[in-house]
Amino acid sequence: DTAVSQTPKYLVTQMGNDKSIKCEQNLGHDTMYWYKQDSKKFLKIMFSYNNKELIINETVPNRFSPKSPDKAHLNLHINSLELGDSAVYFCASSQKRAHEQYFGPGTRLTVT
């Protein structure tokens, strides 16, 4: 059973489009995250959610809107895609205060 899953794995789209990435975890964790990994492999936190509540938003443009319909899901919607949004996006989850974060397989977004 996959612990943290993301769909799609690859996403190729044109500038200006709107797209969504879905994330689901079956670990029973109550904290979920989105991280962005750029072309140099640097990983940076974007959002952190606990029990469906946004905890932090790390200066991410408001074109990015996370939505957590329940504790097991954290989706990422991106409006008006730009070339600079091209990256690999990772969803992760953890049990609050445990810090052991489990990462999904990533979604490689390419904006042309």
Added chain:
Amino acid sequence: QQQVKQSPQSLIVQKGGISIINCAYENTAFDYFPWYQQFPGKGPALLIAIRPDVSEKKEGRFTISFNKSAKQFSLHIMDSQPGDSATYFCAATPETWDSGYALNFGKGTSLLVTP
């Protein structure tokens, strides 16, 4: 601002050798220091982690050394194997709600273990 500095950027080690990756931090609020391993096309996976109340933690061939006064920690991979070839990330986080428990990552070290 890079909160965790990692070196070297890349490392080549012969099979059976010791791989050493170093990290440094400034934020004294950090109290959890994990290392993640990432293979191409995969998500990062937790390898080993340490808290500041201990100076060393060992799990199999992997050891974290932690120097609280110097604000440095390092990963040692003993008897390095070709299967260890991957990118390694150190990270740090404070155990606080307002941090979101988010990990602050180093820039990664690409390790190649040659046969």
